[in-house]
Amino acid sequence: MNATPSSTDHRDHTYGTDRTAPADREGRTVHLDTAGWGTMPAAVRALVADCASREDRYGPHELEEDLEDVLRTEVHERLGALLGVPAADTAVVTDAAGAFDALVSRLAPGRGERVWTTPYESAARLTALYALRDRTRCTVEVVPLREDGDLDLEWMARHIDDDVALVSVVHVPSGCGIVNPVEEIGQILAPHRCVYAVDASYSAGQLPVDAGRIGCQLLTGDGWRFLRGPYAVGFAFLAPRLRAAFEDAAAHRPLPPNAAVAGLNAALAHHTATTDGPAGLAGQGLLPALRAAVEECPGTELIAPGRVQSAILAFRHRDLPAALVRRRLAARGVVLWKTVAQETPLHLPRSGATTALRASLGPDTTPQDIARFGRALREVVREETAGAQRPRPARTLPPAPTPDLTSAPVPPAGPRPRPSARRHLTLCPTP
Numbered sequence: 550m551n552a553t554p555s556s557t558d559h560r561d562h563t564y565g566t567d568r569t570a571p572a573d574r575e576g577r578t579v580h581l582d583t584a585g586w587g588t589m590p591a592a593v594r595a596l597v598a599d600c601a602s603r604e605d606r607y608g609p610h611e612l613e614e615d616l617e618d619v620l621r622t623e624v625h626e627r628l629g630a631l632l633g634v635p636a637a638d639t640a641v642v643t644d645a646a647g648a649f650d651a652l653v654s655r656l657a658p659g660r661g662e663r664v665w666t667t668p669y670e671s672a673a674r675l676t677a678l679y680a681l682r683d684r685t686r687c688t689v690e691v692v693p694l695r696e697d698g699d700l701d702l703e704w705m706a707r708h709i710d711d712d713v714a715l716v717s718v719v720h721v722p723s724g725c726g727i728v729n730p731v732e733e734i735g736q737i738l739a740p741h742r743c744v745y746a747v748d749a750s751y752s753a754g755q756l757p758v759d760a761g762r763i764g765c766q767l768l769t770g771d772g773w774r775f776l777r778g779p780y781a782v783g784f785a786f787l788a789p790r791l792r793a794a795f796e797d798a799a800a801h802r803p804l805p806p807n808a809a810v811a812g813l814n815a816a817l818a819h820h821t822a823t824t825d826g827p828a829g830l831a832g833q834g835l836l837p838a839l840r841a842a843v844e845e846c847p848g849t850e851l852i853a854p855g856r857v858q859s860a861i862l863a864f865r866h867r868d869l870p871a872a873l874v875r876r877r878l879a880a881r882g883v884v885l886w887k888t889v890a891q892e893t894p895l896h897l898p899r900s901g902a903t904t905a906l907r908a909s910l911g912p913d914t915t916p917q918d919i920a921r922f923g924r925a926l927r928e929v930v931r932e933e934t935a936g937a938q939r940p941r942p943a944r945t946l947p948p949a950p951t952p953d954l955t956s957a958p959v960p961p962a963g964p965r966p967r968p969s970a971r972r973h974l975t976l977c978p979t980p
Contacts, residue, residue, distance in 0.1 A: 579883045579918040579925075581839075584723065584751055584861050584909035587777035593815045597779050600808035613807050619814050620807060627817035632768060632786050633759035640785045640795070641813070643805045645750045645769035646673035648785040649717075651798035652767055653677045656744065658687040658714035665713060665743075667692050667700055668895040669722035669729065674748060675894065678717060687714065691895060698854025700729055706737050713743045720752040724893035724907070725863045727855035728756065735764030744791070750774060750783075754820060755860045755910075760786045767791060772809075775860075775911070778816035782809035823912065835910050835919055836860060842923030843908075846930055852900050860910040863888065869933050871904040877929040883922050 580588055589597070604612040613620065622636075629636035642648040650673070658664065664687050666678055682689045693701045700718075716738055720731050731747050738745050746767040749758045754775025760768045766788035772778035782805040787795050836858060843849050843864045852863040866874060875887045886907040890897040897905065908922070 577882070577918075579914075579921050580911060581908040581914070581918070581922060582884045582886045583755075583777075583911035583914075584774055584907065585886045586780070587754070587774050587911060588913070589777050589779065589812070589816065590819045593778065593812050593819060596815045597808050597812040600811050604808060609807065616807055616811050619811050624810055624814040624817070627814060627821070628784050628786075630821070631753065631758070631817060632784075633761040634786050638786055638789065638792075640787060640799070641805060641810055642769070642783045642785050642799070643781050643803065644783045645748060645771050645785075646671065646677075647802065648769045648783065648795075648799075649674055649746060649748065649767070650677040651802060652746070652787075652791060652795050653681050653715070655794040655798050656681060656685075656715060658685050660686040662687045662712050662714040664689045665692055665705075665716040666690075667718055667729065668694060668899070669719050669724070669727065669893060670717060670895065671719065671723055671748070672891055672894055674717055674719070678715075681715075694854075697856060698727060699856060700734070702730065702733055702737065705734065709737060709741055709743075711742050713738075713741060715744045715746065717746045717748070719748040719750075720758065721749075721756070721859045721861065722893055722896065723751055724888050724897050724905070725852050725854060726858045726861035727853070728752070728857040728859050729855075730857075731763045731765070735762075739764050751861065752859065753784075772813040772816065776813070776816050776820055777911075779809045779812035781805055782813045784813070835914055835916065836862070838916060838919045839908060839910065839922070842919055842926065845923065846926045848930060848934070849926075852897070852902060852905055854900075861907060862909070863905050863907045865902050865905040866930060869930065871906050873933065874906060874926075874929055877933065878922075878925055881925040881928070883925045 600612060600616070603615070620641075624641060625636040625639045628639040628641075632639065640648070642651075654677070658681070662685075664678055664681065666675065666689065668691055670678075678689055681687060693704055695701050716734070718729055718731055718734055721728055735745060744767065745763075745765040746769075747760070747763055747765045749768055749770040751774060752758055753770040754777070758768070758770075765786075768786040769783065770776075770785075771783045773780045773782070785795070839862050840851070840853075843851060843862065846866075848867045848869070849864050850867060852865065865871060871887045875885050878885055886909070888897070888905050888907045890903045897903070
Protein backbone atom coordinates (compact mmCIF):
# COMPACT_ATOMS: atom_id res chain seq x y z
CA MET A 550 0.00 0.00 0.00
CA ASN A 551 1.04 3.60 -0.39
CA ALA A 552 2.90 4.99 2.59
CA THR A 553 1.72 8.54 2.08
CA PRO A 554 0.77 10.24 5.32
CA SER A 555 -2.96 10.17 5.95
CA SER A 556 -5.04 12.93 7.46
CA THR A 557 -4.48 11.29 10.83
CA ASP A 558 -0.75 11.91 10.50
CA HIS A 559 -1.19 15.66 11.08
CA ARG A 560 1.53 17.01 13.36
CA ASP A 561 2.48 20.34 14.81
CA HIS A 562 6.22 19.86 15.18
CA THR A 563 8.26 21.91 17.57
CA TYR A 564 11.14 19.50 18.07
CA GLY A 565 13.35 17.22 16.03
CA THR A 566 12.34 14.72 13.40
CA ASP A 567 13.08 11.82 15.71
CA ARG A 568 10.04 12.93 17.73
CA THR A 569 12.08 13.15 20.91
CA ALA A 570 10.80 15.95 23.06
CA PRO A 571 13.21 17.55 25.52
CA ALA A 572 13.00 15.86 28.88
CA ASP A 573 12.31 18.19 31.76
CA ARG A 574 14.28 18.49 34.96
CA GLU A 575 12.90 15.15 36.17
CA GLY A 576 14.84 13.48 33.36
CA ARG A 577 12.18 11.39 31.63
CA THR A 578 10.11 12.33 28.61
CA VAL A 579 6.45 11.56 29.26
CA HIS A 580 5.21 10.04 26.01
CA LEU A 581 1.40 10.28 25.88
CA ASP A 582 1.14 9.87 22.12
CA THR A 583 1.12 6.11 21.61
CA ALA A 584 -1.92 6.47 19.35
CA GLY A 585 0.15 8.70 17.07
CA TRP A 586 3.38 6.75 17.17
CA GLY A 587 4.20 4.14 19.77
CA THR A 588 7.78 4.14 21.00
CA MET A 589 9.47 1.00 19.67
CA PRO A 590 10.91 -1.42 22.23
CA ALA A 591 14.72 -1.39 22.23
CA ALA A 592 14.96 -4.86 20.67
CA VAL A 593 12.62 -3.90 17.82
CA ARG A 594 14.51 -0.68 17.15
CA ALA A 595 17.82 -2.54 17.10
CA LEU A 596 16.48 -5.15 14.67
CA VAL A 597 15.16 -2.51 12.24
CA ALA A 598 18.48 -0.66 12.35
CA ASP A 599 20.39 -3.88 11.73
CA CYS A 600 18.17 -4.79 8.76
CA ALA A 601 18.62 -1.34 7.26
CA SER A 602 22.38 -1.62 7.68
CA ARG A 603 22.49 -5.06 6.03
CA GLU A 604 20.32 -3.86 3.16
CA ASP A 605 22.60 -0.89 2.62
CA ARG A 606 25.67 -3.14 2.62
CA TYR A 607 24.44 -6.19 0.71
CA GLY A 608 21.36 -4.98 -1.16
CA PRO A 609 17.60 -5.63 -0.79
CA HIS A 610 17.61 -9.06 -2.46
CA GLU A 611 20.18 -10.45 -0.03
CA LEU A 612 18.15 -9.12 2.91
CA GLU A 613 14.95 -10.61 1.50
CA GLU A 614 16.60 -14.02 1.24
CA ASP A 615 17.82 -13.78 4.83
CA LEU A 616 14.33 -12.83 6.03
CA GLU A 617 12.39 -15.28 3.88
CA ASP A 618 10.90 -17.24 6.79
CA VAL A 619 9.90 -14.02 8.57
CA LEU A 620 8.37 -12.39 5.48
CA ARG A 621 6.56 -15.44 4.12
CA THR A 622 5.49 -17.31 7.23
CA GLU A 623 6.34 -15.96 10.67
CA VAL A 624 4.75 -12.52 10.48
CA HIS A 625 1.51 -14.01 9.12
CA GLU A 626 1.38 -16.57 11.92
CA ARG A 627 1.77 -13.80 14.48
CA LEU A 628 -0.89 -11.67 12.78
CA GLY A 629 -3.27 -14.63 12.69
CA ALA A 630 -2.74 -15.21 16.41
CA LEU A 631 -3.29 -11.50 17.16
CA LEU A 632 -6.50 -11.28 15.14
CA GLY A 633 -7.93 -14.73 15.81
CA VAL A 634 -7.90 -15.79 12.15
CA PRO A 635 -5.96 -18.24 9.95
CA ALA A 636 -2.50 -17.00 9.03
CA ALA A 637 -3.30 -17.50 5.33
CA ASP A 638 -6.04 -14.85 5.56
CA THR A 639 -3.68 -12.06 6.66
CA ALA A 640 -1.75 -9.59 4.52
CA VAL A 641 1.07 -7.16 5.24
CA VAL A 642 0.47 -3.66 3.86
CA THR A 643 2.01 -0.23 4.21
CA ASP A 644 -0.96 1.31 6.06
CA ALA A 645 -4.57 0.65 6.98
CA ALA A 646 -6.07 3.49 4.96
CA GLY A 647 -4.36 2.30 1.78
CA ALA A 648 -5.54 -1.28 2.32
CA PHE A 649 -9.14 -0.11 2.77
CA ASP A 650 -8.93 2.05 -0.34
CA ALA A 651 -7.48 -0.84 -2.34
CA LEU A 652 -10.41 -3.10 -1.56
CA VAL A 653 -13.12 -0.43 -1.87
CA SER A 654 -11.78 0.52 -5.31
CA ARG A 655 -12.64 -3.02 -6.47
CA LEU A 656 -16.16 -3.17 -5.03
CA ALA A 657 -19.13 -2.63 -7.32
CA PRO A 658 -22.37 -2.08 -5.41
CA GLY A 659 -25.43 -1.58 -7.59
CA ARG A 660 -26.91 1.83 -8.32
CA GLY A 661 -28.92 2.96 -5.31
CA GLU A 662 -27.53 0.29 -2.96
CA ARG A 663 -26.55 1.56 0.45
CA VAL A 664 -23.18 1.97 2.16
CA TRP A 665 -23.12 2.60 5.91
CA THR A 666 -20.45 4.44 7.84
CA THR A 667 -20.27 6.21 11.22
CA PRO A 668 -19.68 9.77 12.42
CA TYR A 669 -16.34 8.62 13.88
CA GLU A 670 -14.74 7.54 10.58
CA SER A 671 -11.42 9.01 9.45
CA ALA A 672 -11.14 11.41 6.54
CA ALA A 673 -9.16 8.82 4.57
CA ARG A 674 -11.89 6.17 4.79
CA LEU A 675 -14.63 8.70 4.06
CA THR A 676 -12.73 9.80 0.96
CA ALA A 677 -12.64 6.20 -0.28
CA LEU A 678 -16.38 5.83 0.38
CA TYR A 679 -17.21 9.07 -1.42
CA ALA A 680 -15.18 7.90 -4.42
CA LEU A 681 -17.11 4.61 -4.39
CA ARG A 682 -20.38 6.55 -4.29
CA ASP A 683 -19.38 8.76 -7.22
CA ARG A 684 -18.19 5.76 -9.26
CA THR A 685 -21.15 3.45 -8.69
CA ARG A 686 -24.00 5.83 -7.73
CA CYS A 687 -24.57 3.99 -4.49
CA THR A 688 -25.87 5.87 -1.44
CA VAL A 689 -23.71 6.67 1.59
CA GLU A 690 -25.59 6.78 4.90
CA VAL A 691 -24.24 7.71 8.33
CA VAL A 692 -25.40 5.58 11.24
CA PRO A 693 -26.93 7.95 13.82
CA LEU A 694 -25.72 8.30 17.38
CA ARG A 695 -27.63 8.00 20.61
CA GLU A 696 -27.66 10.92 22.99
CA ASP A 697 -24.71 9.46 24.93
CA GLY A 698 -22.57 9.26 21.77
CA ASP A 699 -22.83 5.52 21.19
CA LEU A 700 -23.84 4.20 17.78
CA ASP A 701 -27.56 3.51 17.54
CA LEU A 702 -27.63 -0.26 17.19
CA GLU A 703 -31.43 -0.32 17.27
CA TRP A 704 -31.47 1.91 14.18
CA MET A 705 -29.06 -0.49 12.47
CA ALA A 706 -31.21 -3.50 13.33
CA ARG A 707 -34.34 -1.78 11.98
CA HIS A 708 -32.80 -0.55 8.72
CA ILE A 709 -30.48 -3.37 7.70
CA ASP A 710 -31.50 -5.15 4.51
CA ASP A 711 -29.85 -6.88 1.59
CA ASP A 712 -29.53 -3.58 -0.27
CA VAL A 713 -26.78 -2.60 2.22
CA ALA A 714 -23.61 -3.51 0.32
CA LEU A 715 -20.85 -2.26 2.63
CA VAL A 716 -20.60 -1.26 6.30
CA SER A 717 -17.47 0.59 7.48
CA VAL A 718 -16.94 0.95 11.23
CA VAL A 719 -13.92 2.22 13.14
CA HIS A 720 -13.26 0.25 16.34
CA VAL A 721 -11.60 3.19 18.13
CA PRO A 722 -11.49 6.52 16.28
CA SER A 723 -8.45 8.77 16.11
CA GLY A 724 -10.19 11.83 17.54
CA CYS A 725 -11.55 10.40 20.80
CA GLY A 726 -11.40 7.28 22.93
CA ILE A 727 -14.84 5.73 22.38
CA VAL A 728 -14.86 1.96 21.78
CA ASN A 729 -17.48 1.10 19.20
CA PRO A 730 -19.31 -2.25 19.69
CA VAL A 731 -17.92 -3.98 16.62
CA GLU A 732 -18.90 -7.47 17.78
CA GLU A 733 -22.53 -6.50 18.39
CA ILE A 734 -22.61 -4.82 14.98
CA GLY A 735 -21.26 -8.01 13.43
CA GLN A 736 -24.13 -9.96 14.94
CA ILE A 737 -26.66 -7.55 13.40
CA LEU A 738 -25.01 -7.78 9.98
CA ALA A 739 -24.31 -11.54 9.95
CA PRO A 740 -27.53 -12.69 8.20
CA HIS A 741 -27.05 -10.20 5.38
CA ARG A 742 -24.88 -10.00 2.25
CA CYS A 743 -22.95 -6.82 3.07
CA VAL A 744 -19.18 -6.58 3.36
CA TYR A 745 -18.32 -5.57 6.93
CA ALA A 746 -15.04 -3.59 7.20
CA VAL A 747 -13.48 -2.65 10.55
CA ASP A 748 -10.66 -0.17 11.13
CA ALA A 749 -8.54 -1.44 14.03
CA SER A 750 -5.69 1.07 13.62
CA TYR A 751 -6.21 2.56 17.09
CA SER A 752 -7.38 -0.57 18.88
CA ALA A 753 -4.94 -3.32 17.86
CA GLY A 754 -2.32 -3.50 20.56
CA GLN A 755 -4.37 -1.78 23.25
CA LEU A 756 -7.61 -3.82 23.14
CA PRO A 757 -8.43 -7.41 22.18
CA VAL A 758 -9.16 -7.56 18.45
CA ASP A 759 -10.63 -10.86 17.26
CA ALA A 760 -11.82 -10.66 13.65
CA GLY A 761 -13.48 -14.05 13.97
CA ARG A 762 -15.64 -12.89 16.87
CA ILE A 763 -16.30 -9.55 15.19
CA GLY A 764 -17.58 -11.31 12.09
CA CYS A 765 -16.04 -8.85 9.63
CA GLN A 766 -14.75 -9.63 6.15
CA LEU A 767 -12.05 -6.93 6.20
CA LEU A 768 -10.05 -5.68 9.16
CA THR A 769 -7.16 -3.26 8.77
CA GLY A 770 -4.63 -1.70 11.12
CA ASP A 771 -1.35 0.18 11.41
CA GLY A 772 1.71 -1.37 12.99
CA TRP A 773 3.30 1.77 14.43
CA ARG A 774 0.68 2.80 16.99
CA PHE A 775 -0.18 0.63 19.99
CA LEU A 776 1.69 -2.35 18.52
CA ARG A 777 4.83 -0.13 18.54
CA GLY A 778 6.33 -1.39 15.32
CA PRO A 779 8.13 0.72 12.69
CA TYR A 780 6.44 3.20 10.39
CA ALA A 781 5.16 2.31 6.89
CA VAL A 782 3.91 -1.18 7.73
CA GLY A 783 0.41 -2.34 8.61
CA PHE A 784 -1.78 -5.39 8.26
CA ALA A 785 -5.11 -6.63 6.99
CA PHE A 786 -7.39 -9.61 7.49
CA LEU A 787 -9.37 -10.58 4.41
CA ALA A 788 -12.15 -13.11 4.14
CA PRO A 789 -11.36 -15.61 1.36
CA ARG A 790 -14.08 -14.20 -0.91
CA LEU A 791 -12.34 -10.81 -0.92
CA ARG A 792 -8.76 -11.97 -1.40
CA ALA A 793 -8.71 -12.07 -5.20
CA ALA A 794 -10.09 -8.52 -5.52
CA PHE A 795 -7.70 -7.24 -2.86
CA GLU A 796 -4.63 -8.89 -4.35
CA ASP A 797 -5.51 -7.51 -7.78
CA ALA A 798 -5.59 -3.99 -6.38
CA ALA A 799 -2.55 -4.47 -4.15
CA ALA A 800 -0.45 -5.68 -7.09
CA HIS A 801 -0.31 -2.09 -8.35
CA ARG A 802 0.80 -0.59 -5.03
CA PRO A 803 4.20 -0.53 -3.29
CA LEU A 804 4.98 -3.11 -0.63
CA PRO A 805 6.32 -2.14 2.79
CA PRO A 806 10.12 -2.31 3.21
CA ASN A 807 11.44 -5.68 4.30
CA ALA A 808 13.10 -4.11 7.34
CA ALA A 809 9.73 -2.68 8.41
CA VAL A 810 8.03 -6.08 8.04
CA ALA A 811 10.75 -7.69 10.16
CA GLY A 812 10.23 -4.92 12.72
CA LEU A 813 6.48 -5.55 12.79
CA ASN A 814 7.13 -9.25 13.34
CA ALA A 815 9.41 -8.44 16.28
CA ALA A 816 6.89 -5.95 17.68
CA LEU A 817 4.14 -8.59 17.51
CA ALA A 818 6.39 -11.05 19.36
CA HIS A 819 7.16 -8.42 22.01
CA HIS A 820 3.47 -7.55 22.38
CA THR A 821 2.53 -11.20 22.88
CA ALA A 822 5.27 -11.72 25.45
CA THR A 823 4.46 -8.62 27.50
CA THR A 824 0.65 -8.42 27.41
CA ASP A 825 -0.95 -9.36 30.70
CA GLY A 826 -4.57 -10.41 30.29
CA PRO A 827 -7.27 -9.16 27.97
CA ALA A 828 -8.25 -5.95 29.74
CA GLY A 829 -6.15 -3.68 27.52
CA LEU A 830 -4.33 -0.50 28.42
CA ALA A 831 -7.50 1.21 29.62
CA GLY A 832 -7.87 -1.54 32.20
CA GLN A 833 -4.53 -0.81 33.86
CA GLY A 834 -6.07 1.83 36.11
CA LEU A 835 -4.35 4.80 34.49
CA LEU A 836 -7.24 6.09 32.39
CA PRO A 837 -9.21 7.41 35.40
CA ALA A 838 -6.05 9.17 36.62
CA LEU A 839 -5.47 10.67 33.18
CA ARG A 840 -9.06 11.84 33.02
CA ALA A 841 -8.83 13.36 36.50
CA ALA A 842 -5.63 15.20 35.57
CA VAL A 843 -7.48 16.91 32.72
CA GLU A 844 -10.68 17.59 34.62
CA GLU A 845 -8.81 19.17 37.55
CA CYS A 846 -7.21 21.75 35.27
CA PRO A 847 -9.27 24.97 35.06
CA GLY A 848 -10.85 25.68 31.69
CA THR A 849 -10.46 22.20 30.17
CA GLU A 850 -13.28 20.26 28.53
CA LEU A 851 -13.26 16.53 27.79
CA ILE A 852 -14.27 15.18 24.39
CA ALA A 853 -15.25 11.70 25.52
CA PRO A 854 -18.52 10.45 24.03
CA GLY A 855 -19.88 6.97 24.68
CA ARG A 856 -20.10 4.61 27.61
CA VAL A 857 -16.92 2.57 26.93
CA GLN A 858 -13.57 4.33 26.67
CA SER A 859 -10.15 3.16 25.52
CA ALA A 860 -6.65 4.38 26.40
CA ILE A 861 -7.20 7.58 24.38
CA LEU A 862 -8.49 10.82 25.89
CA ALA A 863 -9.26 13.95 23.88
CA PHE A 864 -9.80 17.36 25.45
CA ARG A 865 -9.51 21.07 24.77
CA HIS A 866 -9.14 24.31 26.68
CA ARG A 867 -11.89 26.87 26.33
CA ASP A 868 -9.52 29.81 25.82
CA LEU A 869 -6.11 28.48 24.73
CA PRO A 870 -5.26 27.10 21.26
CA ALA A 871 -4.45 23.41 21.22
CA ALA A 872 -1.20 24.03 19.31
CA LEU A 873 0.01 26.45 21.97
CA VAL A 874 -0.74 24.06 24.82
CA ARG A 875 0.94 21.19 23.00
CA ARG A 876 4.09 23.21 22.39
CA ARG A 877 4.29 24.37 26.00
CA LEU A 878 3.84 20.82 27.24
CA ALA A 879 6.52 19.57 24.86
CA ALA A 880 8.93 22.15 26.30
CA ARG A 881 8.28 20.54 29.67
CA GLY A 882 8.99 17.04 28.37
CA VAL A 883 5.35 15.93 27.93
CA VAL A 884 4.40 14.72 24.44
CA LEU A 885 0.76 14.91 23.30
CA TRP A 886 -0.96 15.05 19.92
CA LYS A 887 -2.86 17.97 18.45
CA THR A 888 -5.83 16.71 16.48
CA VAL A 889 -7.81 18.80 13.99
CA ALA A 890 -11.39 18.63 12.79
CA GLN A 891 -10.39 17.39 9.34
CA GLU A 892 -9.14 14.10 10.80
CA THR A 893 -12.67 13.03 11.80
CA PRO A 894 -14.78 15.55 9.89
CA LEU A 895 -18.17 14.14 10.90
CA HIS A 896 -17.38 14.06 14.62
CA LEU A 897 -15.07 16.74 15.97
CA PRO A 898 -16.96 19.71 14.46
CA ARG A 899 -20.13 18.41 16.14
CA SER A 900 -18.44 18.76 19.50
CA GLY A 901 -17.82 22.44 18.76
CA ALA A 902 -14.04 21.99 18.45
CA THR A 903 -11.85 22.68 15.43
CA THR A 904 -8.70 21.53 17.25
CA ALA A 905 -8.15 19.47 20.36
CA LEU A 906 -5.46 17.68 22.31
CA ARG A 907 -5.23 13.91 22.47
CA ALA A 908 -3.40 12.00 25.20
CA SER A 909 -2.94 8.25 24.80
CA LEU A 910 -1.47 5.75 27.22
CA GLY A 911 1.19 3.19 26.42
CA PRO A 912 2.50 0.05 28.11
CA ASP A 913 5.37 2.07 29.61
CA THR A 914 3.16 4.82 31.05
CA THR A 915 3.43 5.09 34.83
CA PRO A 916 1.34 6.83 37.51
CA GLN A 917 4.26 9.23 37.91
CA ASP A 918 3.96 10.15 34.23
CA ILE A 919 0.28 11.00 34.70
CA ALA A 920 1.09 13.12 37.74
CA ARG A 921 3.77 15.01 35.82
CA PHE A 922 1.39 15.58 32.95
CA GLY A 923 -1.22 17.00 35.31
CA ARG A 924 1.28 19.38 36.91
CA ALA A 925 2.64 20.50 33.55
CA LEU A 926 -0.85 21.09 32.16
CA ARG A 927 -1.85 23.22 35.14
CA GLU A 928 1.38 25.21 34.87
CA VAL A 929 0.88 25.88 31.16
CA VAL A 930 -2.72 26.96 31.61
CA ARG A 931 -1.86 29.19 34.58
CA GLU A 932 1.02 30.91 32.81
CA GLU A 933 -0.74 31.37 29.47
CA THR A 934 -4.02 32.61 30.90
CA ALA A 935 -2.15 35.04 33.15
CA GLY A 936 -0.17 36.30 30.14
CA ALA A 937 -3.36 36.80 28.14
CA GLN A 938 -4.79 38.99 30.91
CA ARG A 939 -1.82 41.37 31.06
CA PRO A 940 -2.49 44.70 29.31
CA ARG A 941 -0.47 45.16 26.16
CA PRO A 942 1.05 48.54 25.19
CA ALA A 943 -0.88 50.27 22.43
CA ARG A 944 0.83 50.48 19.06
CA THR A 945 0.64 53.56 16.88
CA LEU A 946 0.26 52.65 13.24
CA PRO A 947 1.43 55.00 10.47
CA PRO A 948 -1.37 56.53 8.42
CA ALA A 949 -2.40 54.53 5.39
CA PRO A 950 -1.43 56.05 2.02
CA THR A 951 -4.21 57.70 0.03
CA PRO A 952 -4.89 55.67 -3.13
CA ASP A 953 -4.58 57.37 -6.50
CA LEU A 954 -7.99 56.59 -7.98
CA THR A 955 -7.19 58.27 -11.28
CA SER A 956 -4.76 55.51 -12.24
CA ALA A 957 -6.79 52.56 -10.96
CA PRO A 958 -7.94 50.06 -13.61
CA VAL A 959 -11.60 50.30 -14.58
CA PRO A 960 -13.50 46.98 -14.35
CA PRO A 961 -15.07 45.86 -17.63
CA ALA A 962 -18.76 46.43 -18.17
CA GLY A 963 -21.22 43.58 -18.09
CA PRO A 964 -21.72 40.65 -15.70
CA ARG A 965 -18.81 39.46 -13.55
CA PRO A 966 -17.27 36.16 -14.64
CA ARG A 967 -18.28 33.24 -12.41
CA PRO A 968 -15.54 31.20 -10.75
CA SER A 969 -15.04 27.66 -11.98
CA ALA A 970 -17.46 25.24 -10.40
CA ARG A 971 -16.30 22.88 -7.66
CA ARG A 972 -17.94 19.71 -6.60
CA HIS A 973 -18.54 19.41 -2.88
CA LEU A 974 -18.95 15.96 -1.42
CA THR A 975 -22.10 15.63 0.64
CA LEU A 976 -23.59 12.80 2.61
CA CYS A 977 -27.05 11.50 1.83
CA PRO A 978 -29.30 11.92 4.86
CA THR A 979 -30.37 8.88 6.81
CA PRO A 980 -34.07 7.96 6.77
